Amino acid sequence: MEVEHDTVSLGEFEFECGETIPDLEIEYEAYGEFTGDNAVLVCHALTGSAHVAGTHRSDTGGQARAWWDDIVGAGKAVDTTEYYVVCANVPGSCYGSTGPASENPETGEPYGTDFPPVTVGDWTEAQRALLDELGVPHLHAVVGGSVGGMNVLEWATRHPDHVERIVPIAAAARLDTQCLAIDAVARRAITTDEDWNGGDYYGEDRPNPKDGLALARQLGHVMYLSKASMERKFGRRAAGRDAVRSFPADPAANFFPYRDVESYLDYQAEKFVERFDANSYLYLTRAMDNYDLSSGFESDADALAAFEGEALVMSFTGDWHFTTQQAESLADSLRSADVEAAHHVVDSDHGHDAFLVEPDHVGPPVADFLEAGVAGNAVTDTAGDEEEGESDFAPVHTSLFS
Amino acid sequence: MEVEHDTVSLGEFEFECGETIPDLEIEYEAYGEFTGDNAVLVCHALTGSAHVAGTHRSDTGGQARAWWDDIVGAGKAVDTTEYYVVCANVPGSCYGSTGPASENPETGEPYGTDFPPVTVGDWTEAQRALLDELGVPHLHAVVGGSVGGMNVLEWATRHPDHVERIVPIAAAARLDTQCLAIDAVARRAITTDEDWNGGDYYGEDRPNPKDGLALARQLGHVMYLSKASMERKFGRRAAGRDAVRSFPADPAANFFPYRDVESYLDYQAEKFVERFDANSYLYLTRAMDNYDLSSGFESDADALAAFEGEALVMSFTGDWHFTTQQAESLADSLRSADVEAAHHVVDSDHGHDAFLVEPDHVGPPVADFLEAGVAGNAVTDTAGDEEEGESDFAPVHTSLFS
Incomplete structure (x- = not known):
């Protein structure tokens, strides 16, 4: 697999908030060969990196392995022998x-909390600028999971003419209140850690x-698993x-068992905390x-x-x-927008x-959609189910308790 | 409403772990008049107190009001003109x-983390000892919500001959893995707070x-609400x-809104933290x-x-x-035990x-059950539904997303 792994300097960058930094550097990886119409941008999730595939790197920033190596690669769903695949941090x-x-560069010190607030829009513009550097005016597709799926949607909103196909996975038009709350608690765990020191701990x-970062991560893991998967993996052992x-x-505490689930979270x-910055x-x-x-x-549909x-979707x-209901609402908005x-x-x-962990079920629809769009073989749609009065996404399946 | 509010000394108390303390004091409230067969014990939830009903106290330990005043009182579901109602911290x-x-008393200092580990069994034995002091050999009923419902079950296990009727509400035979995980994170928030100081902060x-205690409480509030109720109460406002x-x-952070849900959690x-001990x-x-x-x-049914x-239930x-599925599993165990x-x-x-907040729906079945048992008018049962092939507790209702 042909791989580029590089960092490019994009020069002065203005963030959505209006603040600028003198030089935005973007680390990216690119796989395969660009033929003019085969570029696929992959957007990573919250704590992901540009290292989406392959085993070519030893400096993986603490990641045990490439985060989507089961999906991206030669002969895989996002086939790097067919597509020019770019992933940017x-x-x-x-x-x-x-x-x-x-x-x-203006102070010689880490930015710390002087770094401008960033948005998913900023990520998208940085990716646009990176692709300009790489000589890629147009994308065959943008694919991403979780907040990476929000990044995908932002491409359709900001650069609708530059993208043919979008694949938001396990994503939504916006986070729901419950997850907003958990994220807020996670941030409070960091900012109340005395060692955070107002963000100046470098x-x-x-x-x-x-x-604080450990607690935040543990809350993340609770959000990433389901009641059923936690029960199966750990139970009360x-x-x-x-x-x-x-x-x-x-x-x-010593009178009570140190449980498997605690041990998992602690590990x-x-x-x-060794690999990520608070x-x-x-x-x-x-x-x-x-x-x-x-x-x-005016609305999600209007944005699309x-x-x-x-x-x-x-x-x-x-x-x-990110629930199937939210995904269905997003699909409805796309349909309303005549997509x-x-x-x-x-x-x-x-x-x-x-x-991340169901490549056998994620790969085929992604592969077929990249090749043939919604007409792709392995692609199914809830719209048909609804007409028949049945639905794959009925709450019976989406329960926490399934 | 006739009210007793007192603290009794139970003398030396041996905990389930084998450790003893020289004197266990129990604060309780009691309402109404004991007639020999009308005693109802109410078990409070995690951060509750003996102050279950009434407005007779000004020293409420920081609680704005009695925690179940909508349910317990003269003419209410747990009618203090009929029953002698006891609630103990x-x-x-x-x-x-x-x-x-x-x-x-042996050191003149707070116990801190030298206090013996406590169990729901210890709570039950302390209540048993308190009732002995009060001259109540036998209970008409034990009622409680959340972990208070576990306390109810423990009465049926430890003192089956001392109780006529049990009402575990929003409870289960055991906590599931997901909630174990969230509680574990909450405890870590406390023990990693430098001010916790190994438990010695008095x-x-x-x-x-x-x-740390604030973070733990915020996680609690996330668990106490549903996706739907959080969405409705706060949305993304x-x-x-x-x-x-x-x-x-x-x-x-100032670039982004301080959201209603954050403000709620912070408040x-x-x-x-003003009222509770870490x-x-x-x-x-x-x-x-x-x-x-x-x-x-051998099993839940065996325990019952x-x-x-x-x-x-x-x-x-x-x-x-505590899900309806867990409650149904508990009900099944009771049925298997010929209860x-x-x-x-x-x-x-x-x-x-x-x-706590649906007294109009909690009150009637509780009142009728206390009076007439499962034959009570307002009492419904899932067993009947199942026979008809339909069920009130189908996952479609129990979803987080309902």
């Missing part, structure tokens, strides 16, 4: 693109706000005898929370009205972070993580 | 009964671990202009997490086998903290809070 992140942990002499509590506990958090977590969750497809428009391509029945759209529902109790 | 809490914040010279952020935030947390929160959530009806038995009274369709049992499902999108 978003501004505000900490995986090579400019963010709070990056050095402010440098050898200061500890990172690991506890005690952790193995080798498991060691990595968080402080009161002595009375995930411990890995995460300020980036604040910035990126805020971008996600603030995203609203209809913002500046200028897009004349095709859309594949994908959702997962066990996902309560050729299909809503493909995958029956899975893996929760939100399904878009 | 559980050991480990901070509303008058002995807990971590109480003085250890005294004038030390600050309370307010931030910005908080009013007078709203003031009470948590630290990064400067970039609730601010009130809570160590108590650790102890009581652990008691809840650890509760398992089947513990020490000695109980020969009647049971009214109540659940709420929008409750994801006369009804599972009354209330259609409500108020989430777990429904047992």
Whole structure:
């Protein structure tokens, strides 16, 4: 697989908030060969990076492996022998693109919380500018999961003429109130960590706000799993005898089992705080929370009205972070905007993580949609179900308890 | 309404863990007149107190009002002109009964985390001992919501001959994995707060671990509401202009709205940290997490086998903290144990809070069950529905998304 892995300087960049930074750097990976009409942009999720596929890197920023290697690659659903696939780390992140942990050239110090607030719109404009640098005026498709799916929608809104096909996966036009609340608590866990220090914790002499970031991550993991998948994976089992509590506990805790689910959360958090920047977590969750497809428009459909391509909306029945109902509402808006759209529902109790861990069910519809649009073989649509009075996305499947 | 409000000393108390304290004090309230066969014990939820009804107290421990005043009182569902109603603050809490914040008579200092780990079994034995003091050998009924419903079940297991009727409301035989996980994160928020100081934060010279306790409480509120109720109450609206952020935030936060849902969580947390003890929160959530009806038995049904009274299980369709499925499973176990049992499902999108905020739907079945058992007029049962091939508790209602 032919791979480019590089960082480009985009020069001065003005954010949606009106603030500018003197130089926005974007780290990206690109796979395959650009033939003029085969470019596919992949948008990563909250804590993802440009390293979407392949095993060519050793400096993976702490990620164990490429985040969508099951989907992107030679002969895979997003086939890098056919498509020129680009994935870029978003501004505000900490995986090579400019963010709070990056050095402010004007001060020689990390930006910290002087970094401008970022939005999904800013991500989109940075990707547009990167593609200009790469000589890619037009995209065959934009594909992305979770907040990466919001990024996909923003492409259809901001650059409708530059995209043929969009694939928002496990995404929505906006986050619901419950998830806004959990994200707000997660940010408070970071900003109340004394080591956060108002965002100024960089440098050898200061500890990172690991506890706060760990808690935020643990709340993330709860959102990424479903009731059913947590029950199946962990139940109420005690952790193995080798498991060691990595968080402080009161002595009375020793009377009770250290449970498998706690051990899982603690382990995930411990890995995460080594690889992720706490300020980036604040910035990126805020971008996600603030995203609203209809913002500046009359409605979601109005926001999508200028897009004349095709859309594949994908959702997962066990996902309560981004529900199938939200996906169906998005599909309805696309249909109202006269977009050729299909809503493909995958029956899975893996929760939100399904878009990452169910490649056998995600791959075929994505592959067929990239090739043939909504007429693609493996693509199903809820619209047909509804006409028959039945629906794959009925709440019976989308329950937390399925 | 005749009210007793007192604290009794039960002397040396041995906890389930084997540890003892020299004197367990229990604060209780009692309403009405004991006639020999009309005693009803009400069990409070996690952060509740003995102050279940009435307006007779000014020292309410920071509670704005009695926690179940809509249900308990003269002429109300649990009618204090008919029943002698007792509610006791559980050991480990901070509303008058002995807990971590109480003085250890052996040291003259607060127990802190030297307080023995408490279990729902300990609560039950303390209530049993209190009732002995009050001269109440036998209960007409035990009623309770949330973890108070677990407390109810423990009565049927430990003292099956002392209770005629049990009413576990919005409860379950055990907490599910997802809620175990959220509680674990909540405890970590407390124990990673530097002011927690290993549990030793009492005294004038030390600050309370307010931030950690606030985060824990905010997670609680997310669990107590449903997706639908949060959407309806707050949506994505910005908080009013007078709203003031009470948590630290990064400067970039100012570009984004301070949302109504955040303002709600911050306000609730601010009130809570004034009234509740952080160590108590650790102890009581652990008691809840650890509760398992089947513990020490072959099965849930086996645990209930000695109980020969009647049971009214109540659940709420929008409750994801304790789901209708869990309640139905509990009702099944009761039926298997040959207990006369009804599972009354209330259609409500108020989430777990429904047992507190839906008195019009909770009151009638409780009143009729206390009077006439499962044959009571307003009592419905899912068993009948099932025979007709339909069910009130079908997942379509119990979805988070209803």
